[in-house]
Amino acid sequence: MCLGTYGRVVKIQEYKCWIDFGGVIEEAISVVEDLSIGDYVIVHAGVVISKLSKEEFLDSFKYLYEIKRKLVEEGEQSKEELKKLESIFKLLID
Amino acid sequence: MNRLLEEFIFKRLPNWMKLVNGGLGIDYPDDAAAIPIGEKYLVITTDSYTVTPIFFRGGDIGKLAASGTINDVLMLGGTPIAALDSIVVEEGLEEDVFEKILNSMFDIFKVNGVSLIGGDFKVMPRGQLDKIIITTVGIGIAEQLIADKNLKPGDKIIVSGNIAEHGITIYAEQKGFLEKSDLRSDVRPLIDLMIPLFKKYKNEIHAASDPTRGGLAATLNYWASISNTAIVVEEEKVPVRDVVKNYCEVLGLDPFNLASEGVAVLGVKSEVAEKILEDVHSIGYEDAEIIGEVREKESASLVIARTSVGGYRIIEPPVGEIVPRIC
Amino acid sequence: MKNPEDGKINDKTENSSINASDLKTITDKIFRTNQDLASGVVKIIETLWKNIKSKKNIERIRIMNFCGTHEWTTTRYGLRSLLPEGIELIAGPGCPVCITPSYYVEVAIKLSLEGLRVYTYGDAYRLPALKEIEGVRSLAEAKTIGGDVSVVYSLLNAIKDAQQNRKKSVFFAVGFETTYPIYALAILKKILPENFTFIVSGRLTPPSAEYAISKIGKIDGVIGPGHVSSIIGGKAWSFLPEKYNIPTVISGFEPIDVLISVAEILRQIDEGDARVVIEYTRATSWDGNELAKKVIREVFDVVDAAWRGIGFIPNSGYKLKEENSKLDAFDVYGFKEPNFNEWRYDLLPGCKCGEVILGKIKPTNCPLFLTKCTPTTPYGPCMVSTEGTCSIWARFSRLR
Numbered sequence: 001m002c003l004g005t006y007g008r009v010v011k012i013q014e015y016k017c018w019i020d021f022g023g024v025i026e027e028a029i030s031v032v033e034d035l036s037i038g039d040y041v042i043v044h045a046g047v048v049i050s051k052l053s054k055e056e057f058l059d060s061f062k063y064l065y066e067i068k069r070k071l072v073e074e075g076e077q078s079k080e081e082l083k084k085l086e087s088i089f090k091l092l093i094d
Numbered sequence: 095m096n097r098l099l100e101e102f103i104f105k106r107l108p109n110w111m112k113l114v115n116g117g118l119g120i121d122y123p124d125d126a127a128a129i130p131i132g133e134k135y136l137v138i139t140t141d142s143y144t145v146t147p148i149f150f151r152g153g154d155i156g157k158l159a160a161s162g163t164i165n166d167v168l169m170l171g172g173t174p175i176a177a178l179d180s181i182v183v184e185e186g187l188e189e190d191v192f193e194k195i196l197n198s199m200f201d202i203f204k205v206n207g208v209s210l211i212g213g214d215f216k217v218m219p220r221g222q223l224d225k226i227i228i229t230t231v232g233i234g235i236a237e238q239l240i241a242d243k244n245l246k247p248g249d250k251i252i253v254s255g256n257i258a259e260h261g262i263t264i265y266a267e268q269k270g271f272l273e274k275s276d277l278r279s280d281v282r283p284l285i286d287l288m289i290p291l292f293k294k295y296k297n298e299i300h301a302a303s304d305p306t307r308g309g310l311a312a313t314l315n316y317w318a319s320i321s322n323t324a325i326v327v328e329e330e331k332v333p334v335r336d337v338v339k340n341y342c343e344v345l346g347l348d349p350f351n352l353a354s355e356g357v358a359v360l361g362v363k364s365e366v367a368e369k370i371l372e373d374v375h376s377i378g379y380e381d382a383e384i385i386g387e388v389r390e391k392e393s394a395s396l397v398i399a400r401t402s403v404g405g406y407r408i409i410e411p412p413v414g415e416i417v418p419r420i421c
Numbered sequence: 422m423k424n425p426e427d428g429k430i431n432d433k434t435e436n437s438s439i440n441a442s443d444l445k446t447i448t449d450k451i452f453r454t455n456q457d458l459a460s461g462v463v464k465i466i467e468t469l470w471k472n473i474k475s476k477k478n479i480e481r482i483r484i485m486n487f488c489g490t491h492e493w494t495t496t497r498y499g500l501r502s503l504l505p506e507g508i509e510l511i512a513g514p515g516c517p518v519c520i521t522p523s524y525y526v527e528v529a530i531k532l533s534l535e536g537l538r539v540y541t542y543g544d545a546y547r548l549p550a551l552k553e554i555e556g557v558r559s560l561a562e563a564k565t566i567g568g569d570v571s572v573v574y575s576l577l578n579a580i581k582d583a584q585q586n587r588k589k590s591v592f593f594a595v596g597f598e599t600t601y602p603i604y605a606l607a608i609l610k611k612i613l614p615e616n617f618t619f620i621v622s623g624r625l626t627p628p629s630a631e632y633a634i635s636k637i638g639k640i641d642g643v644i645g646p647g648h649v650s651s652i653i654g655g656k657a658w659s660f661l662p663e664k665y666n667i668p669t670v671i672s673g674f675e676p677i678d679v680l681i682s683v684a685e686i687l688r689q690i691d692e693g694d695a696r697v698v699i700e701y702t703r704a705t706s707w708d709g710n711e712l713a714k715k716v717i718r719e720v721f722d723v724v725d726a727a728w729r730g731i732g733f734i735p736n737s738g739y740k741l742k743e744e745n746s747k748l749d750a751f752d753v754y755g756f757k758e759p760n761f762n763e764w765r766y767d768l769l770p771g772c773k774c775g776e777v778i779l780g781k782i783k784p785t786n787c788p789l790f791l792t793k794c795t796p797t798t799p800y801g802p803c804m805v806s807t808e809g810t811c812s813i814w815a816r817f818s819r820l821r
Contacts, residue, residue, distance in 0.1 A: 002420070002488065002490060002596075002597060002599040002600065002646065002648035002649060003346050003419065003420055003490055004490075004599075004647075004648045004651075004674070004704075005340075005343050005344045006444060006445045006448055007344075007445070008443075008444075008445070015606070015610055015612065016577075021340045021341065021343070021344050021445075022336055022337060022339075022340035022443075022445055022446075023275055023276060023336060023337030023340060023341070024275040024277070024337060024340055024341045024344060025275065026344060027577055028575070028577070029576070029577060029603055029606065029607070031602040031603060031606055031710065031712055031713040031716065032710065032712065032713075033712045040444040040445070042648065042651065042704050043344070044420065044599050044600065044648055045420040045542065045574065045575050045576070045596075045600055045603070046574060046575020046576060046577045046578065046603070047575065047576075047600075047602065047603040049599055049602070049648060049651050049652060049710065049713065050648075050651035050652075050704045050705070050710060051704075052444055052703050052704055053702065053703050053704070054444065056702040056703050057444065057447070057703045058451075059702040059703070060452075060673065060678060060681055060700050060701070060702060060703070061681070063681065063684075063685050063688075063698065063700070064462060064465065064681050064684060064685075067465055067469070067684055067685070067688050068461075068465055071465065071468055071469075076468050076472070077464070077465075077468055081461075081464065084457075084461065085461050088455070088457055088458050088461065097797075269574070269578075330454060340445075344574075345574060346543070346807065400499075401497070401498040401499050401676070402453055402454040402456065402498065402676070403453075403454070403455075403456055403459035403498050403499075403500070403503070403676040403677065403680075404456050404459055404460060404499075404503060405498045405499020405500050405501075405502045405503045405676070406499040406502050407496065407497055407498065407499045408816065410796070410815075410816045413796045413797050414547070414561075414797070415546075415561070417543030417544075417546050417572050418542075418543045418572070418574045419542065419543045419544045419806075419807045419808070420542045420543075420544060420574070420575075420596075420600065
């Protein structure tokens with residue numbers, strides 16, 4: 001359920017806002033409070049349902065990294081593997 | 095649609111009626127038909143064009159009809175030389191609208207050296223059709239046919255440019271979603287691309303099509319079934335502009351299913367694939383890519399895409415009306 | 422990750438902010454197209470699975486998703502073909518179209534043929550009813566015999582159109598928690614045109630998840646719906662680990678999101694842990710979207726509701742509150758919703774969509790799958806919606 005597309009708020013007017021989906025701008029209604037221009041949001045069926053959190057964007061990987069670290073500690077996977085993962089993360093962040 | 099064709103036409107005709115001896119007809123339906131004449135072939139195609147709206151970003155129904163006619167002749171290996179047109183308009187269509195449409199059709203034929211040697215014109219009462227229908231016949235000469243059934247395992251698949259541009263533009267026009275986007279139809283004749291390629295690679299190009307209705311998904315599935323092969327595509331290699339990708343994502347549409355009107359798909363011998371790609375680039379089709387290859391068929395004929403994370407999915411031919419989804 | 426014990430987790434991504442400004446491009450680069458990362462996660466999954474197998478002496482686990490879009494991601498990116506043998510990803514009741522009872526469709530068809538304009542999302546356009554109404558079974562078919570049906574992408578589209586043509590109109594409001602705040606907000610803000618009504622067929626996901634689990638027995642892990650949870654919050658799923666001891670990960674919708682979620686579920690199984698973890702932290706919180714929850718509460722009651730092919734599930738549906746009944750198409754046009762006793766099984770004979778929806782069987786276990794029931798000629802609701810499990814399997818996943 002619930003296809004959501006990422007876009008950026010470019011204009012706000014009363015209850016309506018305009019979202020740039022990367023070259024395509026569409027009108028939407030927001031059910032997120034305190035929306036500002038420049039925010040990244042998730043739009044579902046023309047509705048802003050959530051703001052994307054920049055700070056937590058890479059948090060998804062914290063767990064992954066933790067699992068990996070443990071596997072390496074336990075000798076299940078090699079240190080090189082961990083380094084490989086680290087270098088991927090580095091690439092992502094830079 | 096395919097079911098209707100199969101049931102009401104293909105099944106009812108005896109084999110000899112489907113082609114002229116030594117040529118190509120609806121025995122293996124292709125972009126066009128061919129009749130052998132001496133050492134060469136006469137290539138003929140016919141198509142009816144309807145589109146809503148009749149004027150869209152990047153073109154109109156006149157440009158669409160002329161380009162489509164030329165491209166269909168080209169995709170069978172023919173050099174287009176002449177066309178005929180049959181136009182039916184709804185009573186009350188403004189004259190300047192009509193003139194504008196004709197002008198853009200004539201312009202395309204003129205620039206590409208195609209004579210307009212005959213036609214028909216009728217007016218129908220208001221409400222009996224939607225503004226205008228243009229039916230064309232395209233005629234060309236081929237030294238060698240490019241019949242899609244000749245696609246072979248090992249061949250590489252080349253796409254000449256960004257896909258789905260026409261389909262998504264028309265869709266956006268119809269839904270009034272076009273505001274502030276740089277979407278535009280890619281409709282154009284492909285003479286400048288195809289003629290030099292034929293000359294240089296007449297034995298190495300095994301299949302050619304323009305992925306119009308049903309998009310790349312329909313074209314590749316048709317190729318696989320008619321040539322009894324399987325096709326594997328690297329999804330990330332298929333050229334799609336970001337704006338088109340994003341727009342499709344908003345509406346839950348698949349670019350693979352959307353029409354192009356100015357793109358050629360080629361099935362070529364793998365040894366020369368890179369060379370052909372270079373030539374395509376140097377002719378000016380800079381977005382062209384080798385997107386995949388043809389393999390031996392294992393079970394049912396299939397088109398498979400290797401996805402961005404390395405998994406595999408099946409590309410099915412699209413079914414029914416294209417509607418946006420929210421789930 | 423938002424969970425009570427994540428204090429100990431400390432790694433490179435902790436304090437790093439993202440340099441590039443475009444989160445959309447970054448999402449693509451990180452979560453969708455990074456093949457190295459994908460194979461890295463798959464390696465982790467393989468190791469964990471090897472451990473679990475030898476430790477617990479099991480050969481098979483079942484992880485259920487409750488969101489059609491997760492099923493879509495899984496098949497669209499071929500994730501099943503990446504996972505080791507024995508890890509089964511199964512689809513739960515995650516398609517709001519498939520579970521919309523037939524009588525809503527029948528009412529929508531009737532109204533469209535009576536001259537009202539019916540607005541529908543593309544998803545429900547071809548959804549077949551059990552009973553034929555004047556010879557047709559779906560809104561798409563109704564349109565071919567003169568029914569007034571308009572496919573829209575959003576409520577906003579429909580409002581605009583209705584303002585222009587001033588016809589009596591009905592919005593076929595299928596959907597889960599994610600789709601419902603907008604209806605509530607539009608009603609509260611009074612932005613609806615005159616004579617605009619709703620067919621309210623909204624459903625709630627946690628009750629159906631619980632129902633599915635009670636019907637099919639032990640599930641080893643749950644991939645929780647990210648966007649639904651953006652609204653209702655991760656905490657709405659805590660009954661899964663607490664009551665049923667099921668590891669639960671609220672997941673994003675990119676292929677790598679889903680792979681990470683599988684890895685986390687395996688970690689929990691391996692360590693004998695069971696809790697709700699939010700993988701989709703970039704969009705989902707523990708508490709959810711308070712405004713959205715509030716407006717829904719103000720406009721809708723939660724009632725026992727029917728699910729197609731399944732039956733009544735307690736507290737699983739939305740209904741407009743008494744004071745908004747003039748917006749309810751059923752009230753305005755004199756239709757009555759069947760109650761528990763009146764409800765009749767609403768699938769065609771032989772159709773196994775009910776069992777597919779509950780994850781009891783796979784589409785390939787249904788004798789009609791790709792024989793009598795195909796994407797071109799759908800027989801059951803799961804073959805119609807783009808998000809229906811059968812439709813997804815038919816289109817994408819014959820590879821495995």
